[in-house]
Every structure is written in structure tokens, then in C-alpha cells.
Amino acid sequence: MNVAKNTVVSLSYELFDANGTLVEKVAEPVSYLHGGYDGIFPLVEEALHDKAVGSHLTVTLTPDDAFGEYEHDLVRVEPRNLFPANIEVGMQFEGGEEEADDDEYDLFTVVEVTDAEVTLDGNHPLAGKTLTFTCTITDVRPGTEEEITHGHVHGEGGHHH
Secondary structure (H helix, E strand, C coil): CECCCCEEEEEEEEEECCCCCEEEECCCCEEEECCCCCCCCHHHHHHHCCCECCCEEEEEECHHHCCCCCCHHHEEEEEHHHCCCCCCCCCEEEECCCCCCCCCCEEEEEEEECCCEEEEECCCCCCCCCEEEEEEEEEEEECCHHHHHHCCCECCCCECC
């Protein structure tokens, strides 16, 4: 069976930055529902279409194809006294716009701590970077009716309710 709309694709992958440094590698294959359900980068999904188990692909992703451009306005400097005493670089906090009337929150990572201020970055750590995605397809199966209705994989290697 080849990768097509509404198939569940399992793959092992590695992600490298522009210098060839390994950024991420999965220990076990991950699965996604193919066909525009936002389970994988669209450019990778396009490259995987019609491929078979065992196919190996390498796709270069510009920032627009991956985690977006780096947005300087997502960096915030806040008073130190708003944070716990044990705050450290690398900690993450959820935050949103005070005037926003929705429940949308961004994830901010602490990038600097001084006696007076804490600098937070709301960009994805890989924002603004060109990445190389290499993968091998390990399995392709038809998506179940429930998976297609929900728009994501259930069970082994996928989403669990």
C-alpha cells in the first residue's frame, strides 16, 4: 500500500539544522493521518505522497515550511518579582495577551534571568531556522473511520483519548 489520503503513515525521522547538527531523532516510529490533517509539515506530507514502506526521503524545510520566521515581538522582558524564586533558564510558562478575549496561550521559554528581570521568548526554539528532515516509512495502513472523522491517528504510535 502506498501513502495516500486517509492512510496512516508511520515513519522514523531525524531533524537536522543548517549546520548538519542533529536536532531531533525519534526512538520509535511516529504515525500521522495523511491527507491535509496537519499531522506533519505540509512539504514533508507532499513528498511522502504515493511512496511505499521502506522509502527514504530527505526534505529541506525553510522557516516558512517548518516553525516560521523568528518574531522579535514574541520576546518579553518582565519584572523578576513576577516569577518563582527558583526560576531558571529553560523553564517554560504559558502566557497570553491580557486584552485577548479568547483562551489562546503561547508557550514562553526563559532565556535569561537577572536580579531585576526575566527575559522570555515565545518563539518555537527552531523558529527562523532552515531544517533538513530525513525519514523512512515504516508502515502504511488505511485510516479507520474514527481516525478520519477525528482527523488524527488513534492507538499505537498515535493519539490516545
